[in-house]
Amino acid sequence: MLGVITLLSPLITAAIIALGLRRVPEAASKLSVLSAIVGFVCSLIMLIWSCNPVEPLVWATAGDFSLKIGLLSDDKLAQGMLFIVTFVGLLVHVFSLGYMKDDPGKARYYMGLSLFMFSMTGIVLADNFAMMFIFWELVGVSSYLLIGHWFMKDSAADAANKAFMVNRIGDFGFMAGILLLFAITGSLGFEEIRTAIENSPPAQGLLIVATLCIFCGAVGKSAQFPLHVWLPDAMEGPTPVSALIHAATMVAAGVYMMVRVIFLVEAAPMAGEIIAYIGGGTALLAALMATQQDDIKKVLAYSTLSQLGYMVMAVGLVAKHPGGDYAGHAAFFHLYTHAFFKALLFLGSGAIIYACHHEQNIWKMGGLFRRMPKVAITFAIGTAALMGFPFVTSGFWSKEIILAEAYGTPVLFWIGVGTASLTAFYMTRLFLIVFFGEPRTDHAAHAKDPGAVMTRPLMILAVPSLIAASGLVYKWFGIHPPHHADGHATFILGASIGALIFGVSLGFFLYKGKKKEPIGFALFRDKFYIDEIYIGMVRVCQDGVAYVAKALDQIVVDSLAVLGSARLARGVGNLFRFTQVGNLQGYAFLFGGGVLVAIILLFSFAR
């Protein structure tokens, strides 16, 4: 029941705003926030006292087959995720009240937010693939709308399109995977599929393909390599949106989905390997890219990428540990700690940007620590969590587990460690440049803490960033505490701390009091030229093919086949027509000839 409320209240809000409140943004925003509160409360109740299940709603029937909308009722994973979504969502709603105060499209913005809340809730509560795909798509739409909120800016419009396209490509794989699974197991529900696979293990090859296809969806949504390109551009959207959608929740949906179907990965270890390496690769690459970005949001975006890479890697590592979904929980654990501190960081950066009159280049900031302390402190906490500052931050614990998971496979393990130190490095860089040194622009010089409506959420978020790894939380989310049963615990601990120290100190020495980028490393700055490569590929594989297809269509199908036959008819017509020579004798001649032909024919038929 609660789930239904959580699901529908934002939808209703969105509908109301769309139909009625476009002209009254104030009411719209209030209403939207209200719905967010409702959602949060419900999810909290569900989290603490689990709720009673609801009858699945039949969405579409065809003969004996039917597609159902069913809500997971008693499922720790879902409840945990739902809590994250609603919690961060609520805070972002509130934050936006300030951030979007005088934006003309405020109503539209809140409509988008509510729509997003609705779709995200749907994904979380989905109990079958069909429903999940529906909301999967809806999430894509709302993200498209929100990224393109300022659609009159070319960059924003393009970014929105890009995000949608790339996600579509992921969805293609997702759909294919769903279809294959449907063919294999004959059902769409997660539980049914699980039991079906356990009872009658299908052909490994097909299962691997199916799993990887499903994973494609995650790759798209969670912006894993090679489909990661949309996420940095998505920063064109309003910063709160980035915080909510492109850091905390939506991008995590891919991981959530993979955890939800973790049994597939277990059943197809081969696929698990690939997934793990893709995750690790993404983590490393993104971290490297993050080291050279100048846009504060871009830095955070790439760090998001690399953190997501961690999670995906963890998902893939399940294959290494058959039995028990420990690693799955590792991934999810990191997901949810990350949700808090990354949301915190983004909102913080939002506050900074807001304070600096929408200035995003970190080299145009500086010295903000004294000028906006509240933001700075919360931001510092977030940064620490992201770096995995030992023992006191949640980020540390979640990262620990993942490293522990990866320990079995050296490559991935060292990738993890390297990424950790890179993270430490670029976050140090960011923090130093933004908050210390002299303000490099007068915008930065006159920046000051924004109003409570924006700072409060930061503070609230700072709390779980620190204590999220406490026992109570474990209980709520049904997560085993990170126990290092195996003996390498100390080694792993040492490795991660060492990485941290190395990164921090390197960053500190490199960027202390610098006014401009000391080291220009084009390859990282330009993201390994992946975008350019893709643009080239699109040129060739899409526009090129399209052009050829058009040409073929016009020349072969249209000109040759259609017009050709028409011409032929006309030509033959003229041919016949010229037998009408007009000369009487000619006619008589043809007449006689006709008679002869007739006679000859007839005789040839005669027996």
Add this chain to the structure above:
Amino acid sequence: MEISLLHLIVLLPLVTAVMIMVGAPARQLAQGSSVLNAVFGVLLFSLFDRDDAGFQFVASLNVLESPGINFALGVDGLGVVLVLLSVIVMLCAVWQVPKRIEGSEKLYIVSILLIGGGAIGAFATTDLFFFYAFHELALIPTFLMIGIFGHGPDRTSIAWKITIYLGVGSLVLLAGLLWLYQASGVESFDMLTLIEAGKNIDAEAQKWIFLLLIIGFGTLVSLFPFHSWAAPAYAAAPTPVSMLHAGVLKKFGLYGLLRLAVPMLPEGFAAWENLILVLLLGNVIFIGFVTISQRYLDRLLGYSSVMHMGYAFLGMMALNEVGYNGVVLMLFAHGLSVALLFALCGQLRERVPTLEIRELGGVAKAAPFLAVFFGLGAFASIGLPGFANFASEVMIFLAAFKDGLGEDGGITPLQITCIIAVWGVVISAVYMLRAYRNIFQGEREPQEGLLDVAMDQRWPLVLLVAGLVAAGIFPNLILNLLP
């Protein structure tokens, strides 16, 4: 013979057309009758008994003893859906008639009424002859409309092309239908009798009959190699005509296949399965790429509507009830969405000098309503949830996999085709959003004095969107009707 609601629905447009020909005030009468007809249509839809799988509102009047031809009306679930679609689209088409027309308004409106009325009749009759005849009713009006009121310099050749092409197609179709009738061995053109009797046509005959039908109907649906008439015609035709043609008439071919080929010619399907799979990929992928490379909005919409037909064929090839329902839903959804898009395209055409996508931009600033609704239409046609198109596509995809894997445990050709066809979802997103972004978004300033859609022309569009959303959120509104 008793007068049923269907008679009203079928005859109203034709009677209106005659009255206008005789000299009644064209526009007002047409608008009135279209509204009335829409009301009737909805009434029919609501009166339809969803538990009864058979034909309802049946009425028949004999016009020829041997072979038995009757003016027989009646709808089953399939028919009632398409009749509803037709009346809605027709309503919107009539109300989208531009304010001022160069030339005879009478001719313009009569033609629209004939095209629409013919479509309604074709869907509402249960007699093979009238099924065919009503569809042909559109041929001459289309020819005249494109020729007289059409757009673009090459409208003459386009009008010729569509006319001859459809003419040839329907002649092939006629041959196929006649053959079907003779193979079934009954002395009647009543579809129900035929379908009953036609269960036992021998395989060889089925093969060739099916080929004729697929060519004939395929031409009308613009199946891959027979598509080249469609897009240019939609682009060149006056807005209401392209709405009706792309929205309603195009569905006739698939309706025919569902109605006749599916129950009567299973062997035919088996015999030509691979061919059709290839052809429908031609629709989805090949035409999809062709669409991407279109430079003018109207052509782009035309090709996209051609492209989506491939999915309908895909759903049909699954030959199970999921696919069947998916196709029907798709017919409905595609009809509404494409009508919506063409209507908006027409509105845009009245406002901007050219429809070349590259030359446009930032229209949303000046015409928010237009922009929003075009966006909705685009979302619908690229199959986003919340719109009926999505539901239909999902069901069509699932249908291909409904019956599990092939005998050898591998995946069947149909399923491979289906997976390839899913890529079409990406393609359609590419061209639609690209066009939308270029035309409506961005920093380019729209030219001066660009006005939004006139108030009295908005509600038909709202109606279309409402229909799409309603059927998208509650697909069972449509699906419940089907056996």
Add this chain to the structure above:
Amino acid sequence: MLTLNHFLLASGLLFSIGLAGVLLRRNIIVIFMCLEMMLSAANLSLVAFSRFNLTEAGLPDYNAQVLVFFIVTVAAAEVAVGLAIIVALFKARETVHVNDLTSMKY
């Protein structure tokens, strides 16, 4: 002794000669004459047939001869009308040469 074939051959040849005339001559009047010739050729074979298969009475089948009678009559009427047309044509065009009658073609 003459067999039926001889007569048929004769009439056939006459018919063919007429045909040849129609095909060869350029003067409409002459062409018309040749047509008359073809008709009479037909008559010949008719009479021959009637002579060669007798009725029970052992008499020629006079039905055929009646037909001949009609044919002759019709031919005469045809000639009258035909010549009238040709005259009218000559009045209008000052020609009876077929090659001048090609204003309509194709």
Add this chain to the structure above:
Amino acid sequence: MLLGGLGVVANRNPVSAAFCLVVAFVGLAALFISLNAYFIGIIQILVYAGAVMVLFLFIIMLLDVKAESKRKVNLFSVGGAFIVVALFVSQLGAVLGAGDFGKKEMPELAESQGSDVEAVGQLVFTDYVFHLQIVGVLLLVATVGVIALSKRDAPPRAAPE
């Protein structure tokens, strides 16, 4: 007779062609009579050699058609014509060969009472009176037509259509 026919075709001058036709018709009449069809023979001479040919000659004189001026004869058409005729003759030969007419000797006639004129007349006015009526109408129409066609009036205007 055949020579006469050939003459018609061969003669360039219409008048002599007409005379050749007369010859042909007379020969034809002779054949008729040799086939004991006296009545037909007579008719042939009266109607054809007499009336019809006179009409022809009259018209020829009236229009005083010169001999066909030597236009360049299209060899192709002439050759074609010859081929057509030759083939036709050969076809005829084939038919005659195929049929069993060759074996038919001319049977002896029974002793007929009265001439064949009576016989034919008998038929014409009994069995064939209906046809006779039609022919009457036909002649009437012909007359009317001829009159209508050859009304005299002012010289024509050249109004090609």
Add this chain to the structure above:
Amino acid sequence: MPAYGLEIAVVCLGLLLLLMDAFREKGAKSAIAGLAVIGLLMVLVFLVFGTQETGVTYWGVYEWDNWAKFYKGIALASTILVILMSVDYAEVFKRYTNTDESQSGLGEHYILPIFACAGLMWMASARDLITIFVALETVTITFYVMVAFMRHNVGSLEAGVKYLILGALSTGFLVFGITWTFGVTGAFHLDAVGEGLSKIEGSSIPALFALVLLLVGLGFKIAAVPFHLWVPDVYQGAPAPVTAFLSVGSKAAGFIILLRVLEPFLQAEPTRDAALTLLAIMAAATLLFGNLAAIPQTNVKRLLAYSSISHAGFLLVAIAAPVEGNPDAWRTVTFYLGAYLAMTMLCFFILCLVRAHGGSDELIGFSGLSERNGLLAFGMLIGLASLAGLPLTAGFFGKFFVFNLALQSKLYWLLAIAILGAAAGFYYYFKVAKSMYWEKADEAVEFAPGQTIEISMVTRVTILVLIVATLFFGVVPGLLFSWF
């Protein structure tokens, strides 16, 4: 009233009017036309209601069956329409028959069709070769006169001469054919011929030879390839009403005779298959030629000529379909001709009006007709649609049954050709529609550009009747069948 009374009545009407025309110098000739129409209508009424039961045969040669009745009806109806047309066409006649504006010659032009009609009616019930020959010649000779009637119009005269020579040629072949039929079977009456054929022993070649010659003669009448050569030129040159008469009246009569003559040959075993094959080939040739050669035409009259060839092709398909129990072929052909009457007459009627009101037979003369007179344009549109065979017009059912027959008798190749032809038909028929509706009126040639066409009440009614008939039998074909 005995059936043969009908012809008598018609002939008497003709004579009466002739006398009137002769002795009544002053006064409008259209009065004669009026009387002729009224008289023929009365005969038509008698035909439908007043006549005795069918199934009688007079003098062994005059058949009075349903077919005869129906074809007599076609003959009468077409004659009536032709006379009505001629009234509207009188202007043009005057221009080319006299130099002064007097009406002399018009009278004959109203009267000759009546005699032709009598001939056609005789043909409709001719049962033996002699009757066929005589009646046929009556019609033919009347047509010689009527075609060449505009004696100051070069086109008309040229057409006349061409028709004369080729007609006479075909007559020659026909006579030769009759001769050979007699020679082979020793009879003229078709039943006797049938018996004779059935007991041929030895080679069937002479019989086939006879058949070919007969086909030549009749094929000429119905304009079947390769004996169609006269059609385009004669149709184009002849006065429009006469053309209409040629293409409906004489074609219909030709077909009924063809059916009657073929019957014995098709029933006799020795000749059956060969005959059918030959017919099928003729049909194919006719279809291809008529339809394809019509595509490039620019003169509407000539276009209609080719179209009439193509329709002959469709009809031949029906005849060539060896369905057991020929009634199917008969029914199909008869229905087709009934529909053909309505639609062709409709087209020619409008053609006459356009021509008479300063347009021309050329396509361009029709441009903008929709603005000059909506009714005419609409009528033409319906007529063309029906000729093209669009559903809900009578013409469609014609083709419909023809295709059906072809399928029934497994003549798939022929069906394919027929479909090809019909497809080509769309193009050249719609060409006229195009110029009527797309082009602007001011391109109309000759005088008074864009001037509207005023038509008399009678004409209006006639056209409406024809339109309604075309559409009605397109929806309810059953009624037409109930007449034969």
